[in-house]
Amino acid sequence: MLPNAATNFLYDNEKLSDYGMILCQFDRGGMETVSIGNNLTFNTVRTGMSDRNYLASVTYEEPLSTTFQICKYNCREENGYISPEELTSLLRWLSRRDGFHRFEIYQKGFEGTFFMGSFNNIQQLKSGQGICGLELTFVTDSPYGYEDIILDFTTAPSVGYSIFNMSNETGHLYPKVFTCKCLESGNLQIHNSIENRITELKNCVKDEIITIDGNHKIIESSVPTHKLYNDFNYNYFRLGSEYENNLNVITASLPCEIHIEYESVRKVGLG
Incomplete structure:
Protein backbone atom coordinates (compact mmCIF):
# COMPACT_ATOMS: atom_id res chain seq x y z
CA MET A 1 0.00 0.00 0.00
CA LEU A 2 1.46 3.34 -1.04
CA PRO A 3 1.24 6.26 1.39
CA ASN A 4 -2.09 8.06 1.10
CA ALA A 5 -0.41 11.39 0.49
CA ALA A 6 1.71 10.09 -2.42
CA THR A 7 0.87 11.43 -5.87
CA ASN A 8 3.91 10.29 -7.85
CA PHE A 9 6.41 7.44 -8.14
CA LEU A 10 9.74 6.67 -9.81
CA TYR A 11 10.14 3.50 -11.90
CA ASP A 12 13.22 2.67 -13.96
CA ASN A 13 14.43 6.29 -13.73
CA GLU A 14 11.16 7.73 -15.02
CA LYS A 15 8.41 9.43 -13.02
CA LEU A 16 4.69 8.88 -13.33
CA SER A 17 4.29 12.63 -13.77
CA ASP A 18 6.49 12.44 -16.89
CA TYR A 19 3.46 10.83 -18.55
CA GLY A 20 1.01 13.41 -17.22
CA MET A 21 -0.39 11.02 -14.58
CA ILE A 22 -0.74 11.05 -10.76
CA LEU A 23 -1.70 8.45 -8.15
CA CYS A 24 -5.40 8.44 -7.32
CA GLN A 25 -8.23 6.31 -5.89
CA PHE A 26 -11.36 5.75 -8.00
CA ASP A 27 -14.86 5.20 -6.73
CA ARG A 28 -15.50 1.86 -8.46
CA GLY A 29 -19.26 2.33 -8.63
CA GLY A 30 -20.37 2.02 -12.26
CA MET A 31 -16.87 1.18 -13.49
CA GLU A 32 -15.56 -2.05 -14.95
CA THR A 33 -12.03 -3.38 -15.26
CA VAL A 34 -10.95 -4.38 -18.78
CA SER A 35 -7.70 -6.28 -19.42
CA ILE A 36 -5.31 -4.70 -21.91
CA GLY A 37 -3.18 -7.80 -22.39
CA ASN A 38 -0.35 -7.23 -19.94
CA ASN A 39 -0.76 -10.14 -17.49
CA LEU A 40 2.87 -11.18 -17.12
CA THR A 41 4.11 -14.20 -15.19
CA PHE A 42 7.54 -13.71 -13.64
CA ASN A 43 9.40 -17.01 -13.22
CA THR A 44 12.04 -16.53 -10.54
CA VAL A 45 14.75 -18.50 -8.74
CA ARG A 46 16.24 -17.92 -5.32
CA THR A 47 19.82 -18.74 -4.44
CA GLY A 48 20.81 -20.41 -1.21
CA MET A 49 21.06 -18.26 1.91
CA SER A 50 19.23 -15.42 0.13
CA ASP A 51 15.76 -13.95 0.41
CA ARG A 52 15.97 -12.26 -2.96
CA ASN A 53 14.24 -13.67 -6.06
CA TYR A 54 16.09 -13.41 -9.37
CA LEU A 55 14.27 -13.25 -12.69
CA ALA A 56 14.68 -16.37 -14.84
CA SER A 57 12.05 -15.74 -17.53
CA VAL A 58 8.90 -13.78 -18.27
CA THR A 59 5.85 -15.13 -20.12
CA TYR A 60 2.34 -14.13 -21.05
CA GLU A 61 0.24 -16.96 -19.64
CA GLU A 62 -3.24 -15.98 -20.81
CA PRO A 63 -4.57 -14.74 -24.15
CA LEU A 64 -7.13 -11.96 -24.27
CA TYR A 146 -2.24 -6.47 -34.08
CA GLU A 147 -2.06 -3.86 -36.82
CA ASP A 148 -1.14 -4.60 -40.43
CA ILE A 149 1.84 -2.63 -41.72
CA ILE A 150 2.81 -2.67 -45.43
CA LEU A 151 5.98 -1.02 -46.75
CA ASP A 152 7.47 -0.66 -50.25
CA PHE A 153 10.82 0.98 -50.86
CA THR A 154 14.02 0.89 -52.91
CA THR A 155 17.41 0.61 -51.27
CA ALA A 156 21.04 0.49 -52.42
CA PRO A 157 24.57 0.47 -50.96
CA SER A 158 24.54 4.26 -50.39
CA VAL A 159 20.78 4.67 -49.85
CA GLY A 160 19.19 3.40 -46.64
CA TYR A 161 15.55 3.24 -45.66
CA SER A 162 14.37 4.06 -42.14
CA ILE A 163 11.63 2.00 -40.49
CA PHE A 164 10.31 2.97 -37.09
CA ASN A 165 9.03 -0.24 -35.50
CA MET A 166 6.04 1.12 -33.55
CA SER A 167 5.17 -2.24 -32.01
CA ASN A 168 4.07 -2.02 -28.35
CA GLU A 169 6.32 -4.98 -27.55
CA THR A 170 10.12 -4.75 -27.43
CA GLY A 171 12.30 -7.40 -29.02
CA HIS A 172 12.08 -8.39 -32.67
CA LEU A 173 9.41 -9.50 -35.13
CA TYR A 174 9.61 -11.34 -38.42
CA PRO A 175 7.55 -10.05 -41.37
CA LYS A 176 4.95 -12.50 -42.60
CA VAL A 177 5.92 -11.43 -46.14
CA PHE A 178 9.32 -10.12 -47.23
CA THR A 179 10.15 -9.87 -50.92
CA CYS A 180 13.30 -8.46 -52.48
CA LYS A 181 13.75 -7.91 -56.21
CA CYS A 182 17.43 -7.65 -57.14
CA LEU A 183 18.09 -4.92 -59.71
CA GLU A 184 21.65 -6.13 -60.27
CA SER A 185 23.45 -9.47 -60.11
CA GLY A 186 25.83 -10.31 -57.28
CA ASN A 187 25.99 -11.27 -53.62
CA LEU A 188 23.18 -9.63 -51.67
CA GLN A 189 23.58 -8.48 -48.08
CA ILE A 190 20.66 -6.73 -46.36
CA HIS A 191 21.77 -4.95 -43.19
CA ASN A 192 19.55 -3.79 -40.32
CA SER A 193 21.25 -1.21 -38.12
CA ILE A 194 19.35 -1.82 -34.86
CA GLU A 195 20.80 -5.30 -34.35
CA ASN A 196 23.73 -5.00 -36.75
CA ARG A 197 22.15 -8.03 -38.42
CA ILE A 198 22.88 -9.14 -41.98
CA THR A 199 20.65 -11.30 -44.15
CA GLU A 200 22.88 -12.68 -46.91
CA LEU A 201 22.08 -14.38 -50.22
CA LYS A 202 24.94 -15.17 -52.57
CA ASN A 203 24.83 -15.58 -56.35
CA CYS A 204 21.70 -13.53 -57.00
CA VAL A 205 20.89 -12.54 -60.59
CA LYS A 206 19.25 -9.44 -61.98
CA ASP A 207 15.43 -9.35 -61.59
CA GLU A 208 15.50 -12.36 -59.26
CA ILE A 209 12.80 -12.11 -56.59
CA ILE A 210 13.53 -13.53 -53.16
CA THR A 211 10.47 -14.25 -50.99
CA ILE A 212 10.66 -14.97 -47.25
CA ASP A 213 7.81 -16.15 -45.02
CA GLY A 214 9.10 -14.99 -41.64
CA ASN A 215 6.38 -16.71 -39.63
CA HIS A 216 7.23 -20.17 -40.95
CA LYS A 217 10.88 -19.53 -41.88
CA ILE A 218 10.45 -20.38 -45.55
CA ILE A 219 12.59 -18.81 -48.29
CA GLU A 220 11.97 -19.10 -52.04
CA SER A 221 13.44 -17.71 -55.24
CA SER A 222 11.89 -16.91 -58.60
CA VAL A 223 14.98 -18.55 -60.13
CA PRO A 224 14.47 -22.35 -59.81
CA THR A 225 18.17 -23.11 -60.24
CA HIS A 226 19.28 -20.90 -57.34
CA LYS A 227 20.54 -23.22 -54.60
CA LEU A 228 19.33 -21.23 -51.62
CA TYR A 229 20.35 -23.93 -49.17
CA ASN A 230 23.98 -23.18 -50.07
CA ASP A 231 23.76 -19.41 -50.56
CA PHE A 232 21.56 -18.29 -47.65
CA ASN A 233 23.09 -17.55 -44.22
CA TYR A 234 19.76 -18.37 -42.47
CA ASN A 235 19.52 -14.98 -40.79
CA TYR A 236 15.89 -14.34 -41.67
CA PHE A 237 15.10 -10.65 -42.04
CA ARG A 238 13.47 -9.11 -38.98
CA LEU A 239 12.69 -5.76 -37.37
CA GLY A 240 13.85 -4.85 -33.88
CA SER A 241 12.53 -2.62 -31.13
CA GLU A 242 14.32 -1.56 -27.97
CA TYR A 243 12.83 0.45 -25.12
CA GLU A 244 14.69 3.62 -26.13
CA ASN A 245 15.30 2.86 -29.81
CA ASN A 246 12.95 1.56 -32.50
CA LEU A 247 14.73 2.89 -35.59
CA ASN A 248 15.65 0.22 -38.14
CA VAL A 249 17.83 1.55 -40.98
CA ILE A 250 17.83 -0.92 -43.87
CA THR A 251 20.65 -0.93 -46.44
CA ALA A 252 21.56 -3.44 -49.14
CA SER A 253 24.73 -4.29 -51.02
CA LEU A 254 22.78 -4.38 -54.31
CA PRO A 255 20.04 -2.06 -55.61
CA CYS A 256 16.76 -3.70 -54.55
CA GLU A 257 13.03 -3.21 -54.53
CA ILE A 258 11.75 -4.41 -51.15
CA HIS A 259 8.20 -5.19 -50.03
CA ILE A 260 7.42 -5.91 -46.36
CA GLU A 261 4.19 -6.97 -44.65
CA TYR A 262 4.19 -7.44 -40.88
CA GLU A 263 1.82 -7.41 -37.92
CA SER A 264 2.70 -4.78 -35.33
CA VAL A 265 1.74 -5.56 -31.72
CA ARG A 266 -1.04 -3.39 -30.26
CA LYS A 267 -1.65 -3.65 -26.50
CA VAL A 268 -5.24 -2.53 -26.23
CA GLY A 269 -8.18 -3.71 -24.15
CA LEU A 270 -10.76 -6.08 -25.58
CA GLY A 271 -14.03 -5.52 -23.80
Missing part, protein backbone atom coordinates in the same frame (compact mmCIF):
# COMPACT_ATOMS: atom_id res chain seq x y z
CA SER A 65 -10.80 -12.89 -24.04
CA THR A 66 -14.07 -11.03 -23.69
CA THR A 67 -17.80 -11.70 -23.41
CA PHE A 68 -20.46 -9.53 -25.04
CA GLN A 69 -24.05 -9.72 -26.24
CA ILE A 70 -25.69 -9.17 -29.61
CA CYS A 71 -29.30 -8.68 -30.73
CA LYS A 72 -31.24 -7.71 -33.85
CA TYR A 73 -31.46 -4.10 -34.96
CA ASN A 74 -35.21 -4.09 -34.35
CA CYS A 75 -35.09 -6.00 -31.06
CA ARG A 76 -37.71 -3.71 -29.46
CA GLU A 77 -40.30 -4.51 -32.11
CA GLU A 78 -42.71 -7.43 -32.12
CA ASN A 79 -40.64 -9.38 -34.65
CA GLY A 80 -37.34 -8.70 -32.89
CA TYR A 81 -36.78 -12.34 -31.94
CA ILE A 82 -34.06 -14.36 -33.65
CA SER A 83 -35.69 -17.00 -35.81
CA PRO A 84 -34.41 -20.61 -35.98
CA GLU A 85 -33.12 -19.94 -39.50
CA GLU A 86 -31.26 -16.81 -38.37
CA LEU A 87 -29.82 -18.68 -35.37
CA THR A 88 -28.53 -21.44 -37.66
CA SER A 89 -26.78 -18.88 -39.88
CA LEU A 90 -25.22 -17.11 -36.89
CA LEU A 91 -23.94 -20.34 -35.36
CA ARG A 92 -22.52 -21.47 -38.70
CA TRP A 93 -20.65 -18.16 -38.94
CA LEU A 94 -19.45 -17.82 -35.34
CA SER A 95 -19.19 -21.33 -33.88
CA ARG A 96 -16.40 -22.84 -35.99
CA ARG A 97 -13.65 -25.41 -35.53
CA ASP A 98 -11.45 -24.44 -38.47
CA GLY A 99 -9.00 -22.28 -36.51
CA PHE A 100 -8.62 -18.66 -35.46
CA HIS A 101 -10.02 -15.88 -37.61
CA ARG A 102 -9.56 -12.13 -37.92
CA PHE A 103 -11.76 -10.08 -35.59
CA GLU A 104 -12.08 -6.27 -35.81
CA ILE A 105 -14.03 -3.80 -33.67
CA TYR A 106 -15.56 -0.74 -35.34
CA GLN A 107 -14.95 1.76 -32.57
CA LYS A 108 -12.96 4.96 -32.15
CA GLY A 109 -9.48 4.16 -30.90
CA PHE A 110 -9.44 0.71 -32.52
CA GLU A 111 -8.85 1.89 -36.10
CA GLY A 112 -6.55 -0.58 -37.84
CA THR A 113 -6.42 -2.90 -34.82
CA PHE A 114 -7.46 -6.53 -35.18
CA PHE A 115 -7.34 -9.72 -33.13
CA MET A 116 -7.02 -13.36 -34.13
CA GLY A 117 -9.33 -15.75 -32.32
CA SER A 118 -12.60 -17.64 -32.21
CA PHE A 119 -15.86 -17.85 -30.28
CA ASN A 120 -15.67 -20.75 -27.84
CA ASN A 121 -18.96 -20.19 -26.00
CA ILE A 122 -22.32 -19.03 -27.40
CA GLN A 123 -25.45 -18.88 -25.26
CA GLN A 124 -29.04 -17.94 -26.05
CA LEU A 125 -30.74 -15.06 -24.27
CA LYS A 126 -34.43 -15.94 -24.17
CA SER A 127 -37.35 -13.73 -23.22
CA GLY A 128 -40.96 -14.82 -23.45
CA GLN A 129 -41.43 -17.19 -26.35
CA GLY A 130 -38.31 -16.46 -28.35
CA ILE A 131 -34.59 -15.76 -28.52
CA CYS A 132 -33.93 -12.04 -28.17
CA GLY A 133 -30.13 -12.21 -28.31
CA LEU A 134 -26.92 -14.17 -27.92
CA GLU A 135 -24.06 -13.96 -25.44
CA LEU A 136 -20.69 -14.57 -27.09
CA THR A 137 -17.30 -15.32 -25.57
CA PHE A 138 -14.37 -14.53 -27.85
CA VAL A 139 -10.89 -15.96 -27.12
CA THR A 140 -7.81 -14.65 -28.95
CA ASP A 141 -4.55 -16.34 -29.86
CA SER A 142 -2.36 -13.94 -27.86
CA PRO A 143 -2.36 -11.39 -25.02
CA TYR A 144 -2.59 -8.45 -27.45
CA GLY A 145 -3.94 -7.26 -30.78
Whole structure:
Protein backbone atom coordinates (compact mmCIF):
# COMPACT_ATOMS: atom_id res chain seq x y z
CA MET A 1 0.00 0.00 0.00
CA LEU A 2 1.46 3.34 -1.04
CA PRO A 3 1.24 6.26 1.39
CA ASN A 4 -2.09 8.06 1.10
CA ALA A 5 -0.41 11.39 0.49
CA ALA A 6 1.71 10.09 -2.42
CA THR A 7 0.87 11.43 -5.87
CA ASN A 8 3.91 10.29 -7.85
CA PHE A 9 6.41 7.44 -8.14
CA LEU A 10 9.74 6.67 -9.81
CA TYR A 11 10.14 3.50 -11.90
CA ASP A 12 13.22 2.67 -13.96
CA ASN A 13 14.43 6.29 -13.73
CA GLU A 14 11.16 7.73 -15.02
CA LYS A 15 8.41 9.43 -13.02
CA LEU A 16 4.69 8.88 -13.33
CA SER A 17 4.29 12.63 -13.77
CA ASP A 18 6.49 12.44 -16.89
CA TYR A 19 3.46 10.83 -18.55
CA GLY A 20 1.01 13.41 -17.22
CA MET A 21 -0.39 11.02 -14.58
CA ILE A 22 -0.74 11.05 -10.76
CA LEU A 23 -1.70 8.45 -8.15
CA CYS A 24 -5.40 8.44 -7.32
CA GLN A 25 -8.23 6.31 -5.89
CA PHE A 26 -11.36 5.75 -8.00
CA ASP A 27 -14.86 5.20 -6.73
CA ARG A 28 -15.50 1.86 -8.46
CA GLY A 29 -19.26 2.33 -8.63
CA GLY A 30 -20.37 2.02 -12.26
CA MET A 31 -16.87 1.18 -13.49
CA GLU A 32 -15.56 -2.05 -14.95
CA THR A 33 -12.03 -3.38 -15.26
CA VAL A 34 -10.95 -4.38 -18.78
CA SER A 35 -7.70 -6.28 -19.42
CA ILE A 36 -5.31 -4.70 -21.91
CA GLY A 37 -3.18 -7.80 -22.39
CA ASN A 38 -0.35 -7.23 -19.94
CA ASN A 39 -0.76 -10.14 -17.49
CA LEU A 40 2.87 -11.18 -17.12
CA THR A 41 4.11 -14.20 -15.19
CA PHE A 42 7.54 -13.71 -13.64
CA ASN A 43 9.40 -17.01 -13.22
CA THR A 44 12.04 -16.53 -10.54
CA VAL A 45 14.75 -18.50 -8.74
CA ARG A 46 16.24 -17.92 -5.32
CA THR A 47 19.82 -18.74 -4.44
CA GLY A 48 20.81 -20.41 -1.21
CA MET A 49 21.06 -18.26 1.91
CA SER A 50 19.23 -15.42 0.13
CA ASP A 51 15.76 -13.95 0.41
CA ARG A 52 15.97 -12.26 -2.96
CA ASN A 53 14.24 -13.67 -6.06
CA TYR A 54 16.09 -13.41 -9.37
CA LEU A 55 14.27 -13.25 -12.69
CA ALA A 56 14.68 -16.37 -14.84
CA SER A 57 12.05 -15.74 -17.53
CA VAL A 58 8.90 -13.78 -18.27
CA THR A 59 5.85 -15.13 -20.12
CA TYR A 60 2.34 -14.13 -21.05
CA GLU A 61 0.24 -16.96 -19.64
CA GLU A 62 -3.24 -15.98 -20.81
CA PRO A 63 -4.57 -14.74 -24.15
CA LEU A 64 -7.13 -11.96 -24.27
CA SER A 65 -10.80 -12.89 -24.04
CA THR A 66 -14.07 -11.03 -23.69
CA THR A 67 -17.80 -11.70 -23.41
CA PHE A 68 -20.46 -9.53 -25.04
CA GLN A 69 -24.05 -9.72 -26.24
CA ILE A 70 -25.69 -9.17 -29.61
CA CYS A 71 -29.30 -8.68 -30.73
CA LYS A 72 -31.24 -7.71 -33.85
CA TYR A 73 -31.46 -4.10 -34.96
CA ASN A 74 -35.21 -4.09 -34.35
CA CYS A 75 -35.09 -6.00 -31.06
CA ARG A 76 -37.71 -3.71 -29.46
CA GLU A 77 -40.30 -4.51 -32.11
CA GLU A 78 -42.71 -7.43 -32.12
CA ASN A 79 -40.64 -9.38 -34.65
CA GLY A 80 -37.34 -8.70 -32.89
CA TYR A 81 -36.78 -12.34 -31.94
CA ILE A 82 -34.06 -14.36 -33.65
CA SER A 83 -35.69 -17.00 -35.81
CA PRO A 84 -34.41 -20.61 -35.98
CA GLU A 85 -33.12 -19.94 -39.50
CA GLU A 86 -31.26 -16.81 -38.37
CA LEU A 87 -29.82 -18.68 -35.37
CA THR A 88 -28.53 -21.44 -37.66
CA SER A 89 -26.78 -18.88 -39.88
CA LEU A 90 -25.22 -17.11 -36.89
CA LEU A 91 -23.94 -20.34 -35.36
CA ARG A 92 -22.52 -21.47 -38.70
CA TRP A 93 -20.65 -18.16 -38.94
CA LEU A 94 -19.45 -17.82 -35.34
CA SER A 95 -19.19 -21.33 -33.88
CA ARG A 96 -16.40 -22.84 -35.99
CA ARG A 97 -13.65 -25.41 -35.53
CA ASP A 98 -11.45 -24.44 -38.47
CA GLY A 99 -9.00 -22.28 -36.51
CA PHE A 100 -8.62 -18.66 -35.46
CA HIS A 101 -10.02 -15.88 -37.61
CA ARG A 102 -9.56 -12.13 -37.92
CA PHE A 103 -11.76 -10.08 -35.59
CA GLU A 104 -12.08 -6.27 -35.81
CA ILE A 105 -14.03 -3.80 -33.67
CA TYR A 106 -15.56 -0.74 -35.34
CA GLN A 107 -14.95 1.76 -32.57
CA LYS A 108 -12.96 4.96 -32.15
CA GLY A 109 -9.48 4.16 -30.90
CA PHE A 110 -9.44 0.71 -32.52
CA GLU A 111 -8.85 1.89 -36.10
CA GLY A 112 -6.55 -0.58 -37.84
CA THR A 113 -6.42 -2.90 -34.82
CA PHE A 114 -7.46 -6.53 -35.18
CA PHE A 115 -7.34 -9.72 -33.13
CA MET A 116 -7.02 -13.36 -34.13
CA GLY A 117 -9.33 -15.75 -32.32
CA SER A 118 -12.60 -17.64 -32.21
CA PHE A 119 -15.86 -17.85 -30.28
CA ASN A 120 -15.67 -20.75 -27.84
CA ASN A 121 -18.96 -20.19 -26.00
CA ILE A 122 -22.32 -19.03 -27.40
CA GLN A 123 -25.45 -18.88 -25.26
CA GLN A 124 -29.04 -17.94 -26.05
CA LEU A 125 -30.74 -15.06 -24.27
CA LYS A 126 -34.43 -15.94 -24.17
CA SER A 127 -37.35 -13.73 -23.22
CA GLY A 128 -40.96 -14.82 -23.45
CA GLN A 129 -41.43 -17.19 -26.35
CA GLY A 130 -38.31 -16.46 -28.35
CA ILE A 131 -34.59 -15.76 -28.52
CA CYS A 132 -33.93 -12.04 -28.17
CA GLY A 133 -30.13 -12.21 -28.31
CA LEU A 134 -26.92 -14.17 -27.92
CA GLU A 135 -24.06 -13.96 -25.44
CA LEU A 136 -20.69 -14.57 -27.09
CA THR A 137 -17.30 -15.32 -25.57
CA PHE A 138 -14.37 -14.53 -27.85
CA VAL A 139 -10.89 -15.96 -27.12
CA THR A 140 -7.81 -14.65 -28.95
CA ASP A 141 -4.55 -16.34 -29.86
CA SER A 142 -2.36 -13.94 -27.86
CA PRO A 143 -2.36 -11.39 -25.02
CA TYR A 144 -2.59 -8.45 -27.45
CA GLY A 145 -3.94 -7.26 -30.78
CA TYR A 146 -2.24 -6.47 -34.08
CA GLU A 147 -2.06 -3.86 -36.82
CA ASP A 148 -1.14 -4.60 -40.43
CA ILE A 149 1.84 -2.63 -41.72
CA ILE A 150 2.81 -2.67 -45.43
CA LEU A 151 5.98 -1.02 -46.75
CA ASP A 152 7.47 -0.66 -50.25
CA PHE A 153 10.82 0.98 -50.86
CA THR A 154 14.02 0.89 -52.91
CA THR A 155 17.41 0.61 -51.27
CA ALA A 156 21.04 0.49 -52.42
CA PRO A 157 24.57 0.47 -50.96
CA SER A 158 24.54 4.26 -50.39
CA VAL A 159 20.78 4.67 -49.85
CA GLY A 160 19.19 3.40 -46.64
CA TYR A 161 15.55 3.24 -45.66
CA SER A 162 14.37 4.06 -42.14
CA ILE A 163 11.63 2.00 -40.49
CA PHE A 164 10.31 2.97 -37.09
CA ASN A 165 9.03 -0.24 -35.50
CA MET A 166 6.04 1.12 -33.55
CA SER A 167 5.17 -2.24 -32.01
CA ASN A 168 4.07 -2.02 -28.35
CA GLU A 169 6.32 -4.98 -27.55
CA THR A 170 10.12 -4.75 -27.43
CA GLY A 171 12.30 -7.40 -29.02
CA HIS A 172 12.08 -8.39 -32.67
CA LEU A 173 9.41 -9.50 -35.13
CA TYR A 174 9.61 -11.34 -38.42
CA PRO A 175 7.55 -10.05 -41.37
CA LYS A 176 4.95 -12.50 -42.60
CA VAL A 177 5.92 -11.43 -46.14
CA PHE A 178 9.32 -10.12 -47.23
CA THR A 179 10.15 -9.87 -50.92
CA CYS A 180 13.30 -8.46 -52.48
CA LYS A 181 13.75 -7.91 -56.21
CA CYS A 182 17.43 -7.65 -57.14
CA LEU A 183 18.09 -4.92 -59.71
CA GLU A 184 21.65 -6.13 -60.27
CA SER A 185 23.45 -9.47 -60.11
CA GLY A 186 25.83 -10.31 -57.28
CA ASN A 187 25.99 -11.27 -53.62
CA LEU A 188 23.18 -9.63 -51.67
CA GLN A 189 23.58 -8.48 -48.08
CA ILE A 190 20.66 -6.73 -46.36
CA HIS A 191 21.77 -4.95 -43.19
CA ASN A 192 19.55 -3.79 -40.32
CA SER A 193 21.25 -1.21 -38.12
CA ILE A 194 19.35 -1.82 -34.86
CA GLU A 195 20.80 -5.30 -34.35
CA ASN A 196 23.73 -5.00 -36.75
CA ARG A 197 22.15 -8.03 -38.42
CA ILE A 198 22.88 -9.14 -41.98
CA THR A 199 20.65 -11.30 -44.15
CA GLU A 200 22.88 -12.68 -46.91
CA LEU A 201 22.08 -14.38 -50.22
CA LYS A 202 24.94 -15.17 -52.57
CA ASN A 203 24.83 -15.58 -56.35
CA CYS A 204 21.70 -13.53 -57.00
CA VAL A 205 20.89 -12.54 -60.59
CA LYS A 206 19.25 -9.44 -61.98
CA ASP A 207 15.43 -9.35 -61.59
CA GLU A 208 15.50 -12.36 -59.26
CA ILE A 209 12.80 -12.11 -56.59
CA ILE A 210 13.53 -13.53 -53.16
CA THR A 211 10.47 -14.25 -50.99
CA ILE A 212 10.66 -14.97 -47.25
CA ASP A 213 7.81 -16.15 -45.02
CA GLY A 214 9.10 -14.99 -41.64
CA ASN A 215 6.38 -16.71 -39.63
CA HIS A 216 7.23 -20.17 -40.95
CA LYS A 217 10.88 -19.53 -41.88
CA ILE A 218 10.45 -20.38 -45.55
CA ILE A 219 12.59 -18.81 -48.29
CA GLU A 220 11.97 -19.10 -52.04
CA SER A 221 13.44 -17.71 -55.24
CA SER A 222 11.89 -16.91 -58.60
CA VAL A 223 14.98 -18.55 -60.13
CA PRO A 224 14.47 -22.35 -59.81
CA THR A 225 18.17 -23.11 -60.24
CA HIS A 226 19.28 -20.90 -57.34
CA LYS A 227 20.54 -23.22 -54.60
CA LEU A 228 19.33 -21.23 -51.62
CA TYR A 229 20.35 -23.93 -49.17
CA ASN A 230 23.98 -23.18 -50.07
CA ASP A 231 23.76 -19.41 -50.56
CA PHE A 232 21.56 -18.29 -47.65
CA ASN A 233 23.09 -17.55 -44.22
CA TYR A 234 19.76 -18.37 -42.47
CA ASN A 235 19.52 -14.98 -40.79
CA TYR A 236 15.89 -14.34 -41.67
CA PHE A 237 15.10 -10.65 -42.04
CA ARG A 238 13.47 -9.11 -38.98
CA LEU A 239 12.69 -5.76 -37.37
CA GLY A 240 13.85 -4.85 -33.88
CA SER A 241 12.53 -2.62 -31.13
CA GLU A 242 14.32 -1.56 -27.97
CA TYR A 243 12.83 0.45 -25.12
CA GLU A 244 14.69 3.62 -26.13
CA ASN A 245 15.30 2.86 -29.81
CA ASN A 246 12.95 1.56 -32.50
CA LEU A 247 14.73 2.89 -35.59
CA ASN A 248 15.65 0.22 -38.14
CA VAL A 249 17.83 1.55 -40.98
CA ILE A 250 17.83 -0.92 -43.87
CA THR A 251 20.65 -0.93 -46.44
CA ALA A 252 21.56 -3.44 -49.14
CA SER A 253 24.73 -4.29 -51.02
CA LEU A 254 22.78 -4.38 -54.31
CA PRO A 255 20.04 -2.06 -55.61
CA CYS A 256 16.76 -3.70 -54.55
CA GLU A 257 13.03 -3.21 -54.53
CA ILE A 258 11.75 -4.41 -51.15
CA HIS A 259 8.20 -5.19 -50.03
CA ILE A 260 7.42 -5.91 -46.36
CA GLU A 261 4.19 -6.97 -44.65
CA TYR A 262 4.19 -7.44 -40.88
CA GLU A 263 1.82 -7.41 -37.92
CA SER A 264 2.70 -4.78 -35.33
CA VAL A 265 1.74 -5.56 -31.72
CA ARG A 266 -1.04 -3.39 -30.26
CA LYS A 267 -1.65 -3.65 -26.50
CA VAL A 268 -5.24 -2.53 -26.23
CA GLY A 269 -8.18 -3.71 -24.15
CA LEU A 270 -10.76 -6.08 -25.58
CA GLY A 271 -14.03 -5.52 -23.80
